[in-house]
Amino acid sequence: MENNKFSRYGTADKAFLITGYILLGLFVLAIIVPMLYIIVASFIDPVTLQNQGITFDFSKWTLTAYERVLANKQIWVGFKNSIIYSIIFTVVSVAITMLCAYPMSRADFKGKGFFNIIFVITMFFGGGLIPTYLLISKLGMLNSMWAIILPGAFSVWNMIIARTYYQGIPAELREAAEVDGANDVEFFAKILIPVCTPVIAVLALWQFVGMWNSYFDAMIYLNDASKQPLQLVLRSILIQNQPESGMISDMQSTAQRAQLAELLKYATIIISSLPLLVMYPFFQRYFDAGIMAGSVKG
Amino acid sequence: MPLKEKTNNNSLRNTLLYLKQHWQLYVLFLGPALLLTIIFKYIPMGGILIAFQKYNPIKGILGSKWVGLKYFERFLSSPDFIRYLLNTLKLAVYGLLWGFPVPIILALLLNRIGSSKIKQKIQLVLYMPNFISIIVLCGMVRILLSVNGPINMLLGTKLNFLTMPEAFRSIYIASGIWQGAGWASIMYTAALANASKELKEAAMIDGANIFQQIKAVEWPAIKDMVVIQFILAAGNIMSIGFEKAYALQTDLNLHSSEIIATYVYKKGLLDGDYSFSTAIGLFNTIINLILLIIVNQSVKKMNDGKGL
Numbered sequence: 001m002e003n004n005k006f007s008r009y010g011t012a013d014k015a016f017l018i019t020g021y022i023l024l025g026l027f028v029l030a031i032i033v034p035m036l037y038i039i040v041a042s043f044i045d046p047v048t049l050q051n052q053g054i055t056f057d058f059s060k061w062t063l064t065a066y067e068r069v070l071a072n073k074q075i076w077v078g079f080k081n082s083i084i085y086s087i088i089f090t091v092v093s094v095a096i097t098m099l100c101a102y103p104m105s106r107a108d109f110k111g112k113g114f115f116n117i118i119f120v121i122t123m124f125f126g127g128g129l130i131p132t133y134l135l136i137s138k139l140g141m142l143n144s145m146w147a148i149i150l151p152g153a154f155s156v157w158n159m160i161i162a163r164t165y166y167q168g169i170p171a172e173l174r175e176a177a178e179v180d181g182a183n184d185v186e187f188f189a190k191i192l193i194p195v196c197t198p199v200i201a202v203l204a205l206w207q208f209v210g211m212w213n214s215y216f217d218a219m220i221y222l223n224d225a226s227k228q229p230l231q232l233v234l235r236s237i238l239i240q241n242q243p244e245s246g247m248i249s250d251m252q253s254t255a256q257r258a259q260l261a262e263l264l265k266y267a268t269i270i271i272s273s274l275p276l277l278v279m280y281p282f283f284q285r286y287f288d289a290g291i292m293a294g295s296v297k298g
Numbered sequence: 299m300p301l302k303e304k305t306n307n308n309s310l311r312n313t314l315l316y317l318k319q320h321w322q323l324y325v326l327f328l329g330p331a332l333l334l335t336i337i338f339k340y341i342p343m344g345g346i347l348i349a350f351q352k353y354n355p356i357k358g359i360l361g362s363k364w365v366g367l368k369y370f371e372r373f374l375s376s377p378d379f380i381r382y383l384l385n386t387l388k389l390a391v392y393g394l395l396w397g398f399p400v401p402i403i404l405a406l407l408l409n410r411i412g413s414s415k416i417k418q419k420i421q422l423v424l425y426m427p428n429f430i431s432i433i434v435l436c437g438m439v440r441i442l443l444s445v446n447g448p449i450n451m452l453l454g455t456k457l458n459f460l461t462m463p464e465a466f467r468s469i470y471i472a473s474g475i476w477q478g479a480g481w482a483s484i485m486y487t488a489a490l491a492n493a494s495k496e497l498k499e500a501a502m503i504d505g506a507n508i509f510q511q512i513k514a515v516e517w518p519a520i521k522d523m524v525v526i527q528f529i530l531a532a533g534n535i536m537s538i539g540f541e542k543a544y545a546l547q548t549d550l551n552l553h554s555s556e557i558i559a560t561y562v563y564k565k566g567l568l569d570g571d572y573s574f575s576t577a578i579g580l581f582n583t584i585i586n587l588i589l590l591i592i593v594n595q596s597v598k599k600m601n602d603g604k605g606l
Binding site: 027133154215 | 430
C-alpha cells in the first residue's frame with residue numbers, strides 16, 4: 001500500500017497517471033452506460049422510446065415487456081434446458097479433467113510423454129465441422145443433449161491448468177499416504193481433491209459460463225423446440241427478429257407489433273443476463289487464486 | 299548379449315509391476331479423457347478423407363468415389379476465396395493488434411491504484427461483460443446501433459450500421475474489446491500483484507520515473523505471460539469464432555462479414571455440400587498450423603529462444 005501513494009510520484013508521472021486513470025474511467029463508463037441504457041429502456045413505452053428515446057417521465061414507463069416475456073413458455077423452457085445442460089456439462093467436464101490431470105502430473109507416470117502428445121495434437125488439429133457432425137449423427141446423438149455435452153467435455157487446456165496446480169502440491173503428501181497404504185484412488189479422493197478447491201471452482205465457473213453462453217452446437221444438433229437452450233430462444237428474439245408468436249400476436253397493426261418486438265428485446269436481455277450477472281461477484285475471490293494456480297508457464 | 303537381455307527383462311518386469319500397481323491411473327483416471335479424445339477428436343480426423351471424395355452419405359467413406367483435390371481446386375479458384383480468406387485474416391489480425399494491448403494496459407493501470415477497495419470495485423465492473431453471452435452482446439449491439447437507436451440519436455444521423463460492410467470489422471473488434479479486455483486482464487493483474495514490492499520500492503527511491511519502473515519491475519513480471527498469450531492468440535488466428543461473426547451478419551454486410559468459419563457452416567450444413575465444406579475446413583486448419591509454427595519460431599528468435 002505504502003509504495004502506491006500518489007504523492008510520491010513526480011510531476012510528469014502524476015500527469016501521466018491522471019491521463020491513465022481518465023482512460024480507465026472512460027472504459028468503465030463505456031461498460032456501464034450501455035447496460036444502464038438497456039435497463040432503463042426496457043421500462044419505457046415502445047412508442048415513446050422510438051420517438052424521443054429515454055425519458056424519466058414515469059407516466060411513460062411500463063412493465064408490459066416484462067409481463068409478456070415472463071408469460072412466454074419458450075423462455076422458461078430455455079432457462080430450464082440451459083440449467084440442466086450447464087450443470088451436467090460442468091460436473092462431467094470438471095470430473096474428467098481433474099481425473100486425467102492427476103496421472104499427467106506425476107513424474108513417475110509411465111507413458112506420460114506419449115499421452116501428452118495425443119492430447120496436445122487435438123489442440124491444434126481436428127477433423128472440423130462436417131466430420132464431427134457426421135460422427136455425432138452416426139452415433140445417434142442428433143437431438144440428444146449428449147451431442148452438446150460430450151464432444152467438448154474434455155478440455156486439454158483445462159487439463160494443463162489442473163496439472164500445473166497438482167504439481168504445486170508438496171510431494172510429501174503422497175509419500176505419506178503411500179506409507180499409510182492408500183492406493184491412487186484413495187489418495188486422490190481423500191487427500192488431493194480437498195486441497196484443490198480453488199482450481200476446481202475456477203474450472204467449474206469457466207465451463208458453466210461457457211456452456212450457458214454458447215449456441216452453435218445446440219443450433220446444429222438440437223432441433224426440437226422443447227430441447228433448445230436459452231441462447232437459441234434469445235437468438236430468435238434478438239438476432240432473427242422473430243419473437244415467440246404468442247408475445248406480440250394480439251397487437252393490431254404491423255407497426256405496433258414491430259415496436260413491441262423491439263421492446264421485448266430489452267426485457268429479454270435483462271431477464272436472461274440477470275442470473276449470471278448476479279452470481280459472478282460471489283466467485284470473484286476465486287478468480288485470482290484460480291488464475292494464478294493455472295498460470296501456465298509454457 | 300545376455301546382459302542387455304537381462305536389463306530388458308528387468309525393465310519389462312518393472313513396467314508390468316508398475317502397471318499392476320497403478321492400473322487405476324490408466325483405467326480410472328486417464329481412461330475417460332482418452333476415450334472422449336479418441337471418439338470425438340481422432341475419429342473425425344479420419345473423416346477428413348471425405349474432402350478428397352465425392353462423399354455420399356448412403357455409401358459412406360468406403361463406398362464413395364475418390365476425386366483427389368477437386369474440391370480444393372474448386373475453392374481456391376472461386377472468385378470468393380480471396381475475399382473470405384482476407385475477411386478472416388483482417389478480422390483476426392486487426393482484432394489481435396487492437397485487442398491484445400488493452401488488457402495489459404488495464405492491468406498496469408489497476409496495479410497503480412493505491413486503494414485495494416476501489417481496485418476491486420473497478421475489476422468487478424471490468425469483468426462483468428464477460429458474463430454476458432455472445433447472443434446478448436450482439437443483441438445489444440444491434441439495439442444500440444439501430445437506425446432509431448441511441449448512437450444514431452447522439453450523432454444526429456440515421457445510419458444503419460449493421461448493413462454497412464465497412465462498419466462490420468469495427469463493430470466486431472470494438473465489441474470484442476468491450477466484452478473481453480477486462481477479463482483478459484485478470485492474469486496480468488494477478489502476476490503484477492505478485493511482482494516484488496521491494497524492487498518497486500527500490501526503483502522509486504532511486505528516483506526512477508514510471509516508465510523506468512515499468513521497464514525494470516512490472517514488465518519482467520508479465521513478460522513470459524505476454525509472450526505465451528501472444529503466440530496462442532496469433533497461432534489461433536484462423537480459428538476466429540464462428541458464433542459472433544454469425545450473430546452480427548446481415549444479408550447486406552456479408553461482403554466483409556462472411557469468414558471461412560461461417561462459409562464452412564453454410565456450405566456444409568445448410569447446403570449439404572459435405573465434401574466441399576470439409577475441404578475448406580481442412581484448408582483453414584492447415585493455414586492455422588502454419589501460422590502457429592511461424593509465429594512460434596519468430597517469437598523464439600526475439601525472445602532468447604523461449605517459445606511455446
